[in-house]
Amino acid sequence: MEGKLVRLRAFEKSDLDSIMKWINDEEVTDFLAGGMLTYPVSSIAEEKFIExxxxxxxxxxxxxxxxxxxxxxxxxxxxxxxxxxNRSAGLGITIGDKSFWGRGYGTDAMRVMMRLGFDKMNLHRLWLHVHDYNQRAIASYEKCGFKREGVLREDRFYRGRYHDTIVMGILESEYRATA
Ligand SMILES: CC(C)(COP(=O)(O)OP(=O)(O)OC[C@H]1O[C@@H](n2cnc3c(N)ncnc32)[C@H](O)[C@@H]1OP(=O)(O)O)[C@@H](O)C(=O)NCCC(=O)NCCS
Incomplete structure (x- = not known):
């Protein structure tokens, strides 16, 4: 599926090298919800992820x-x-190549995911978790129409202190009103 800047496609084995370029880069992984990539990841594990x-x-x-x-x-x-x-789904997104941050690619990819989720999969609600120090991501999600739904207080330990995690979501009706 295509947006204005990006295409979403299935994973291929040949993506392994590109993934290994960022998967252990803390400047990328520190932003990921829940600290899901806190520990070093091997290419063996990443191959399994692709499979x-x-x-x-x-x-x-x-x-x-x-x-x-x-x-x-x-x-x-x-x-x-x-x-x-309940026709709901959690959503995650990572632009691993930092040189592409802040240039509209993530927002475009999110809009393609919303089109897939609401128009093709017939979902009713999309939600995500984002840490309070990830202002770029929050700005991108708000541009897409996500609303702040709640706060998981001191849910994330990062750089020596606890941070809040913000729950954001968008309903199909809100998507239809802006699409
Ligand atoms: C989050 C992510 C997907 C956003 O994609 P992106 O391509 O960088 O974002 P975009 O350029 O589409 O939009 C970012 C918006 O935030 C704004 N922004 C950037 N830095 C900001 C900051 N520090 N504070 C507030 N807004 C900021 C930009 O100006 C832009 O808005 P604009 O287009 O109105 O100017 C991408 O940055 C990323 O993958 N980051 C690392 C991993 C990550 O954070 N994943 C999400 C975990 S919840």
Whole structure:
């Protein structure tokens, strides 16, 4: 699926080298919700991640974000904890190539995910967790129409102190009102 700047596509084995360039870069991983990449990751583990990502799953759907122009790998995005009863899904996004931060690629990728989630998967609510020190991500999500729904107080230990985690979400009706 294509946006204005990026395309979402399935993972390929050949993505491993591109992933290994950022997966142990703390300037990227410190932002990821829940500190999910706190410990060093090996290429063996990452190969397994790719294998899992390409398998069919009812609860998780992961994609590579690449540039439209040159098919350059930028990072990944995923729906997780998809709940077909309540028609909700968690959302994660990472532009691993820091030189592409702040240039509109993440917001464009998020808009493609919203189109996929609401228009194709018929979801009702998308939600995500973002740490309070990740102002770039918060600005990007707000541009996409996500609202702040609540705060998990002192949920994240980062650089010697506890930070809040903000729960953000968007409903299908809100998406339709702006799409
Ligand atoms: C979060 C992320 C996906 C956003 O993608 P991006 O391409 O960098 O973001 P965009 O350029 O589309 O939009 C960022 C917006 O935040 C603004 N911004 C940048 N730094 C900011 C800051 N420190 N404070 C407030 N706003 C900021 C930008 O100006 C831009 O808004 P604008 O287009 O109105 O000028 C990307 O930066 C990323 O992957 N970061 C590392 C991993 C991460 O944080 N993942 C999300 C975990 S919840």
């Amino acid at each position: 899992a990502a390409v398998k069919s799953s009812d609860t998780d759907k992961s994609f590579v974000i690449e540039t439209l122009a040159e098919h350059k790998y930028l990072g990944g995005t995923a729906f997780h904890a998809i709940n077909w009863l």
